Amino acid sequence: MFKVAMSEQAPAAVADVLASGHIGQGAKVDEFEDALRSRVGNPRLATVNSGTAGLQMALRLAGAEGGEVLSTPLTFVATNWAIMAAGLRIRWVDLDPSTLNADLDDLAAKVSPETTAIMVVHWAGYPVDLARVAAIADECERRHGRRPAIIEDCAQAWGATYAGRPLGNHGNLAVYSFQAIKHITCGDGGLVVFPDDDSSRRGRLMRWFGLDRDPGALPRPEQNVAEWGLKFHMNDISAAIGLANLDGVDERVRRHRANAAYYDRELKDVAGLELTRPVPGSEPSYWVYPVKVKRRDDFVARLAAAGIAAGQLDPRNDRHACVAAYAEPLPKLDAVHDQIVCLPVGWWLSEQDREHIVNTIKSGW
Template sequence: MIPLFRVPMSAQAPDAVAAVVASGQVGQGARVEQFERELADRIGNPHVATLNSATAGLHLALRLVRGSTPGGEVLTTPLTMEATNWTILANGLDIRWVDVDPATLNVDLDDLAEKITAKTRAIMIVHFAGYPVDLDRLHGVLDRAEAIHGHRPMVIEDCAHAWGATYRDVPLGNHGNISVFSFQAIKHLTCGDGGLIVLPNEDMHRRAKLLRWFGIDREGPNRLRNPPDVQEWGYKFHMSDINAAIGLANLSHSDEVLRRHRANAAYYDSRLAGVPGLTLTQRAPDRQSSFWIYPLQVDDRNGFVKRMDAAGVMVSQVHMRNDVHTCVRDYIDQLPALDVVDKRLVCIPVGWWVSDDQREYIVDTVDSGW
């Protein structure tokens, strides 16, 4: 069976972890600091803070922007991992669903524009499959909303799929928003588990670093003592040196992982374009996807899944729509585009482990059923 996911792990990672364990200093320390410096260089933004998961990053991002007044809502997509949206509930905020754009599987910016109100505290966008949302167009939507409502909601970019993705030749994490990356086991860059929050300014950066560890300053003169005062309580969201050591070992390795994902995706683009009963997602020249997954829309998904399974190719929808869960039934909305996409979406293996022969076999299998 050709798998849909595998863990990309550098051969240097075991020794890197062993060195940390032998040092006796395994919590947040020198390895975390080094990892953050190297991540900041890669992204091109110094305002970074590592965390124990991307979910913690999204939770923290909402804490940074929700304000002191209770209530309010966050505009978000249902087509994502539940972690994206459960952080909204965990912050005591309401969800307002935004429909998807079938061409990209990202949020429909027209529907988003219509749903921004004075109650909107934040906008959560997901770069689905690693394909960036049109951030300039989103900026224009927010300009108009600010003129109407006198308030500009903060954008939180869920970049869990999108390590290495660029918009207008600039890496995600540099477009004036809060961006959160995932270093979970099967992502392009893995720490075993972990995350990264990237902030648009130094004030938010300093606050994020405080809140990730109980509100206590880990960089000041009292970092190893009981704090004289905690002005704002925080969480235990920090990364350990063990996870940072894995990340450091994998950082350069992730370049080849990303290159191979893109090469396999380019092959699929060239071979699957125009196949009857199958729709590819959009490719715009101003952005470069990371292709963490390779989504298709197919007319007969059940038949497609059975055929691929029989051929030894693992396929899956990967993310089910979140808005059908009982815990969010109070937020039900009409999402006609998602209703169609949800019945057709399926992903095929695109990762670094897929060989030239295997990707040709996958294409031939996909094409043979129509």
């Protein structure tokens, strides 16, 4: 289902850093951040050492001290365990069976004075309707006098756009992951994109104990930490890998999209299979290609017998014992959870591979 996208330039780039005498956060991180600024289209950002660290930073920046975070159960557990790490309560939002993202009617119903933040996950690289989420937060402010922060988990969504702009340009805190099998990998790494100068300044300090490492900073012994931070920073080794892998990422995303368009055409009339619907105004990056199928176990077994890796990817998070206290009825998720399966859709598929996948599915299961 996945393949690591590693540039042939990466080993030499890493060797240069290793030989340079500086392997911590330094010039390569600065260079990577400059390259990311022009790609994301927002100058306010900070690399971190994982998407999970980025989510924890975002939750602190959101002023999330106490209270509840509305979140989806259909995501990798990193999204929700970051909420636990921040000492906040999770309130589950039901699933929209057509988009497989949070049901925004349920979100609107559950937002309350207790809502400190709304965690939006662009699952599988399919953007959420951010205009509607913003309207829900605005309405909460009108009714309760406080606007919940919106945090976007873009870990699976490098390259996706909403309203014609890359994620990270919609007035929210947005967090990407550069973990091993993402569209861009640093080995491990992440990126936080900030909506304003104040959160950018705080975040860039928070990623390394609250101390300033930017050019022009006061000497360390003269610095006084106003807001403590943790060890979230990226190092030059990871940044060198990320920089090398930035070259070629547009082509990789293009191939994910071309494969998805092929599946859209070929699978739309297959009985017993339902496609996932992107929201209007969005362009997904298709990290994987999720569909709903009848008799999922038979479907997965049929594909496995033909040498095709397909699977559930992210099972619902709300059934884990560690979040039992937050359990609540999620009828729409219940109705479709056991039908959701992800197909490989990535840059590594040849035309023959994707034809083989489609023909296998069309032959029945």
